[in-house]
Amino acid sequence: MSDATVFPVPEDLAQNAWVDEPRYLEMYQQSIEDPEAFWAEHGKRIHWFKPFTKVKDVNYGPGDVHIRWYEDGTTNVCYNAIDRHLPTKKDDTAIIWEGDDPSEHEYITYGQLHDNVSRFANAMKARGVKKGDRVTIYMPMIPEATYAMLACARIGAVHSVVFGGFSPDALAGRIQGCESNCVITADEGLRGGRKVPLKANTDKALESCPDVDTVFVVKRTGGDIDWNDKRDVWWDEACAAADKECPAEEMKAEDPLFILFTSGSTGKPKGVLHTTGGYLVYASMTHKYVFDYHDGDIYWCTADVGWITGHSYIVYGPLTNGATTLVFEGVPNYPTASRFWEVCDKHKVNIFYTAPTAIRALMREGLEAVKRTSRSTIRLLGTVGEPINPEAWMWYHQVVGEGRCQIVDTWWQTETGGILITPLPGATPLKPGSATRPFFGVKPLLVDNDGKPLEGATEGNLCISDSWPGQMRTLYGDHERFVQTYFSTYDGLYFTGDGCRRDEDGYYWITGRVDDVINVSGHRMGTAEVESALVAHAKVAESAVVGYPHDIKGQGIYAYVTLNAGEEPSDELRKELVTWVRKEIGPIATPDMLQWAPGLPKTRSGKIMRRILRKIAENDYGSLGDTSTLADPSVVDDLIENRMNK
Ligand code: PRX
Numbered sequence: 001m002s003d004a005t006v007f008p009v010p011e012d013l014a015q016n017a018w019v020d021e022p023r024y025l026e027m028y029q030q031s032i033e034d035p036e037a038f039w040a041e042h043g044k045r046i047h048w049f050k051p052f053t054k055v056k057d058v059n060y061g062p063g064d065v066h067i068r069w070y071e072d073g074t075t076n077v078c079y080n081a082i083d084r085h086l087p088t089k090k091d092d093t094a095i096i097w098e099g100d101d102p103s104e105h106e107y108i109t110y111g112q113l114h115d116n117v118s119r120f121a122n123a124m125k126a127r128g129v130k131k132g133d134r135v136t137i138y139m140p141m142i143p144e145a146t147y148a149m150l151a152c153a154r155i156g157a158v159h160s161v162v163f164g165g166f167s168p169d170a171l172a173g174r175i176q177g178c179e180s181n182c183v184i185t186a187d188e189g190l191r192g193g194r195k196v197p198l199k200a201n202t203d204k205a206l207e208s209c210p211d212v213d214t215v216f217v218v219k220r221t222g223g224d225i226d227w228n229d230k231r232d233v234w235w236d237e238a239c240a241a242a243d244k245e246c247p248a249e250e251m252k253a254e255d256p257l258f259i260l261f262t263s264g265s266t267g268k269p270k271g272v273l274h275t276t277g278g279y280l281v282y283a284s285m286t287h288k289y290v291f292d293y294h295d296g297d298i299y300w301c302t303a304d305v306g307w308i309t310g311h312s313y314i315v316y317g318p319l320t321n322g323a324t325t326l327v328f329e330g331v332p333n334y335p336t337a338s339r340f341w342e343v344c345d346k347h348k349v350n351i352f353y354t355a356p357t358a359i360r361a362l363m364r365e366g367l368e369a370v371k372r373t374s375r376s377t378i379r380l381l382g383t384v385g386e387p388i389n390p391e392a393w394m395w396y397h398q399v400v401g402e403g404r405c406q407i408v409d410t411w412w413q414t415e416t417g418g419i420l421i422t423p424l425p426g427a428t429p430l431k432p433g434s435a436t437r438p439f440f441g442v443k444p445l446l447v448d449n450d451g452k453p454l455e456g457a458t459e460g461n462l463c464i465s466d467s468w469p470g471q472m473r474t475l476y477g478d479h480e481r482f483v484q485t486y487f488s489t490y491d492g493l494y495f496t497g498d499g500c501r502r503d504e505d506g507y508y509w510i511t512g513r514v515d516d517v518i519n520v521s522g523h524r525m526g527t528a529e530v531e532s533a534l535v536a537h538a539k540v541a542e543s544a545v546v547g548y549p550h551d552i553k554g555q556g557i558y559a560y561v562t563l564n565a566g567e568e569p570s571d572e573l574r575k576e577l578v579t580w581v582r583k584e585i586g587p588i589a590t591p592d593m594l595q596w597a598p599g600l601p602k603t604r605s606g607k608i609m610r611r612i613l614r615k616i617a618e619n620d621y622g623s624l625g626d627t628s629t630l631a632d633p634s635v636v637d638d639l640i641e642n643r644m645n646k
Pocket residue numbers: 262308309383384385386387388409410411412413414415435496497498510512513519522523524
């Protein structure tokens with residue numbers, strides 16, 4: 001290997017893992033040379049009611065862009081996640097729930113999971129929810145969140161989970177965006193000892209969603225809430241009245257499983273649509289190989305079910321593999337910065353998967369918080385969501401894993417459904433900061449800005465040149481935007497929106513987004529979303545938002561704001577605008593810096609030069625480039641002079 005810092009695969013790990021390096025290379029080769037045969041074989045890993053005979057039907061364009069896998073097979077995701085395991089695992093733990101407060105936890109067996117999910121599925125049916133309906137889930141991290149998802153899958157309803165940190169407005173937009181008429185929520189959520197008013201937020205959102213006729217409410221805290229007798233139903237009461245047998249609906253492989261809204265480069269979030277068969281094959285297969293999951297392992301992914309990571313690697317992947325998956329309600333630093341490691345000790349976690357931002361935040365808390373825990377059960381560590389800087393990687397490896405655990409830095413996206421570029425624990429020598437090599441069947445391609453493929457060690461725009469079963473199928477209700485966003489930048493290729501370097505060993509190093517999407521603490525956000533929230537304020541004329549490097553969050557949000565004529569900038573107004581954005585979108589969109597901009601750098605045709613704004617936000621004035629094409633170059637001097645200090 002060319003690079004000095006390489007961590008080889010420990011010998012015993014290579015022997016005990018599902019795949020070692022020669023096997024990886026062989027399987028990868030097969031998957032690329034004959035994808036039909038490879039995916040026909042691995043498609044059998046899930047249970048099909050009616051086996052498929054067709055494997056793949058994909059066209060990335062030109063012409064009718066479509067992606068279909070296992071098209072003529074029928075199955076049910078919930079059946080695969082639960083029922084299939086009942087003969088052997090009825091009394092095994094499916095879910096370990098760990099509450100926000102360390103005194104609360106619960107073990108849920110596969111048998112109990114079956115009953116709880118089936119009851120709720122019947123409760124939804126009793127309220128008229130049926131196959132194909134969209135159901136919005138706005139929940140804290142409690143077992144019912146997973147029951148709700150699985151119950152939808154059981155009856156063929158399409159769920160859209162909305163992260164519990166989103167505001168009423170953001171929730172309303174997502175309910176309208178998928179036309180759902182049923183919402184599932186809780187009275188309040190609990191995070192880090194603080195209450196989150198989920199039902200009150202739902203009530204507010206529903207003021208602009210008249211089509212919602214049912215709201216199921218889980219009693220989590222017992223806090224005071226408003227109640228609408230016609231519309232609101234207590235989860236417990238509905239389940240108590242429901243039968244615990246509910247047949248799993250026979251679904252076609254390409255029937256929708258879920259919609260998940262994610263940010264793009266325009267103001268409106270996109271409803272990414274995933275379907276049934278291919279998604280489940282891919283989520284479960286990646287879960288098995290990437291985490292080298294073996295029967296009996298206790299597996300913990302710290303994500304929220306509001307994100308794709310929670311869908312594929314808390315719920316669908318692990319449960320389809322019959323795993324024990326840990327669902328955590330809390331946050332990494334409550335009640336103390338040892339919480340993650342204490343939970344690992346308490347529940348004997350073997351596989352731990354989290355985000356770089358959490359690692360960086362905990363790293364700042366010092367060694368003691370880690371060292372006072374044992375972590376001896378942990379065998380494998382994973383990261384996801386953003387590039388991990390080599391310092392954080394080393395800390396994770398040396399301090400958390402005590403040099404004993406491999407790290408899988410997994411690169412993927414909401415759109416990809418599962419992990420695409422990643423080490424495999426028994427097969428891949430590691431380089432800190434690199435997501436390393438493609439998973440089976442994944443063909444990464446780096447292209448220059450004109451779409452010309454780049455060979456060898458190089459840097460470019462990351463595309464994927466062929467489909468894999470877990471790929472998204474469309475944007476809900478907007479296939480044209482799907483084609484435009486992903487397949488029109490570079491003809492015939494899926495464009496990821498990420499920049500990437502490939503080194504001389506063929507390892508991939510993701511460098512971050514090359515579009516107007518930023519990644520704040522692993523949360524993906526469109527700069528246009530924050531801009532439209534800002535200009536919705538009565539005093540704001542215009543705004544431009546960019547990302548800048550942030551020690552903990554990876555990227556911070558830097559907002560330039562031009563006020564309406566007659567409005568005076570003040571610290572008070574700055575605070576008001578920051579609060580405004582939190583209220584419009586949610587706390588994750590809080591601007592870290594907000595600079596008054598008497599003018600924004602624009603070309604003579606009126607286009608904002610973001611490149612320049614990014615450089616100023618990064619404090620990198622040396623490389624501003626050519627500013628002579630600006631309509632008024634002097635605005636740049638003003639912005640530099642008044643840059644916010646960190
Ligand atoms: O920029 C990449 C970054 O997160 C984006 C996808 O965000 P989202 O759809 O919210 O999904 C996050 C969880 C899968 C990507 O376009 N990203 C994700 N994982 C990594 C990453 N960047 C670098 N390294 C990663 N391991």
